[in-house]
Amino acid sequence: MAKQVDVAPAGPLALPATGIGHGWEGAALFLLCIALLSFGLVTLYSASSVLAQRGGLPDTYFVLRQSAGAAVGLVALGICAWLPYTTWRYVAWPMIAGTWVLLVLLILPWTESIAPEINGARRWIRLAGMNFQPSELAKVAVIVWTAAIAVRKQRSFQSLRRGVGPFLVVWMAVIAPIALEPDLSTALLIGLLGATVVFAAGGRIAHFLFLGILAVPVVWRQLTVSFRADRMAAFLDPSVDATGSGFQVQQSLIAIGSGGITGVGFGEGRQKFGFLPEVHNDFIFAMIGEEWGLIGVTVTILLYAGVVLVGFRVARRATDLFGQLLAIGLTTWIGLQAALHMAVVLGLVPTTGLALPLISYGRSTLLVTLASIGILMSVARGGAVLPAPQGRVARA
Secondary structure, eight states: OOEEEEOOOOSTTOOOSSOTTSSHHHHHHHHHHHHHHHHHHHHHHHHHHHHHHHTTSOTTHHHHHHHHHHHHHHHHHHHHHHSOTTHHHHSHHHHHHHHHHHHHHHHOGGGTTTSOOBTTBOOOEEETTEEEOHHHHHHHHHHHHHHHHHHHTGGGTTOIIIIIHHHHHHHHHHHHHHHTTTOHHHHHHHHHHHHHHHHHHTOOHHHHHHHHHHHHHHHHHHHTSHHHHHHHHHHHOGGGGTTTTTHHHHHHHHHHHHHTTTOSOTTOOSGGGTTSTTTTTTTHHHHHHHHHHHHHHHHHHHHHHHHHHHHHHHHHHOSSHHHHHHHHHHHHHHHHHHHHHHHHHTTSSOOOOOOOTTTSSOHHHHHHHHHHHHHHHHHHHHHTOEEOSTTEEEEO
16 A cells, blocks of 8 residues: 655655655666765875876875865765755756856956966966866756757757757856867767757757758868867877877777786886877776776776666656656766766767766866766656545655
8 A cells, every 4th residue: 555645745855755766766876976086086096196297286185175076966866865856847948047157258368367277278267376167067058048948849849949949058158168168078078968958858859960961061160170170080090190199099098908817916007107198088988998897897887877767767757857858867867978978088089078977187177977867866756656535745
């Protein structure tokens, strides 16, 4: 017999009647998250210790900074897991607007004091000695906003102009400043995430195919920019410029290959001695392959696959369309970004600057990812409750 429990009144600030522990999906997401985070900190220490020492810093410099970011991120996870996920539907517009303002600040010529150019790009806002990457927040903001608006536009998706058209206006407003940073890979990823949410809400595939065809000339023009053209050439044949644009890919493949089945051992990897740039960030999966071997690579892939499978199960069991779209968007983001990072390391796609969620160094990415896991846990908590008549719910 189903157990009856009271629920709080519906609304943006209504607190849920059920706890975080109801249903196994939330607990599974949390455990998978902690496993990836813990493994990431261990791997990051090995990957970054030499880099820190060469800069005259303690060997624990990067891992301690990442640990501090993880502590803040876990607090954000707890808050997002506690908040009813419906809250995000009511803050979707302020969230997307605030993110847009931050992105525009990055590209204005008179804001270089707070948005300095680093490695040829302006992607970080620096305030009070801390750096934050607004494009990471933009991923979640676009997912939340798109899910909120898609719920209201169910009957408009048959029309390109009234259905997908309004979404395109806001997506482009967010994507354009990111592309100008420049960060084309993140811009394309955000567009894909928005399209995924709309498609899941009932958008027509023909509309996206048509828009994709229209976007080809624009994307192609961006790919012909000198440094991107070099990356494409290196992707097609890394030996063309083995000491230049193809250097990272070749060294990454050497790292993966040298790991064998069991790896060379923790702390014994050689690529971190300057052979592979950005090994603690954009190419950290190569370090996993080198030091932990095929076993470590397989375990890492299985952990991400677990997050994706549980995330989509949460989406399937969500009690309303907004929760379903939110879970689909966030799960797709984490899974797709992890897959793209691994594909870059394996030379399967052109080199991009996408971090490996929960493992790569970067506190902005870590904070936003942990908060997103918390939102998924909140949706999971709602998904464990079945509606019943007269303002009460029956828990299965």
